[in-house]
Amino acid sequence: MTDQTTDVATGPYGTARRIPPANYRDSAPAGVDGWIITAPHAPLWSQYMLDVISLADFRGIPQATKRFPDATHELHVVALDPDRGPYDATTVGPPGSLPFLTPVNIAEQIITTDDQARRLAQLCAKAVVDGVLTPETADAPDRIRTQWRTSIRQTLDHARDPHHGHAN
Template identity: 60%
Template sequence: MSSCPPAHFCPAHPDAPGLLLLAAVAVLAILLIVTAAAALICTTAEAGRLITRRIARARHTKERHAMTTPTDPDELTGSFGTARRIPRDAYRGTSPAALDGWVITAPGWHPLWSQYHLGVVTLADVPGAPPANITRPGATHELNVVALNPDHGPHTPTTILANGLRYLTPVNIAEQFTTTDDQARQLAYLCARAVIHGVLNPESADAPERIRAAWHSTIHQTLQHDHAPHHGRPN
């Protein structure tokens, strides 16, 4: 018989080897569980960080390409009127430099006519198009707005260019800037939307300098925002 108290392990205790083995197995199992749990926590945390990075990267990519994705609707409705995009095939033959165009119907801007054409053109050399009149050094594109002649209306996206663009002079808005073709198309969409929601005035008859200054500021601030190095980055 061992003189060790029953509650203590000692080499002379007859059950010591088995108890020691069980204790070792228990300790090893605990260590394995702790290690596995720690690994799981690290893996979960790393997975979370990876997912967060991927979401941020996807968001950045989506916002960075927002100006180049042709997902904008072709018809817009606002409190001041409607805007309808001209099909590309309608102006490719007659206006090869044109990139995008909208027929805006907004009766509230002038009492005698209600329709406008808003378009963007490239200032690059285009076969079949006359040389562009570049008034701003380094400009690559121009956005213009004209009042459509009511005597030849109502104008629709499919008929507006059938016999040439019939518009009133002088041109209301003619703003040149530097950007890409895709961003110029997106800019046209944004400006058309601004007109039918009452943000931009397409009619310059009453106060041409003030109205053209507002278009100039809006266009260049929009382009500067989209060209900013931090644009689209998550906070």
């Protein structure tokens, strides 16, 4: 269940907590949304960060590298460094304060609005704690990234047209 007043999603595979925007808004204007996911049953690591950033131009920030010209946002999932955790979403500081492991697990560029990107991040965090999506890609990176890409596209298609895929 996702409680929109406390920004927490819980499920059989863990808990996701939204990073308060006040923690990063001033120092990271491209930041749209972020979640700390604690998934004790994940195969390798127990904590991940899921975030969405805007690819818009911001003064004082290098221009984003877009994989396609119309991309507006990018969603990431990274494993957090277990030697420096555990991590608490309410105390996460500015960008760079979360040490993460490389390579990045998920990096998907999309076309959407900030509001839809926030909703997408929330739904993806919920899908992880429900066991629908896995945050870890080590076992089968191509297959898992394809699952994420498909889920993201279907979610955004549904946000644009709730009747997509249905006969009218």
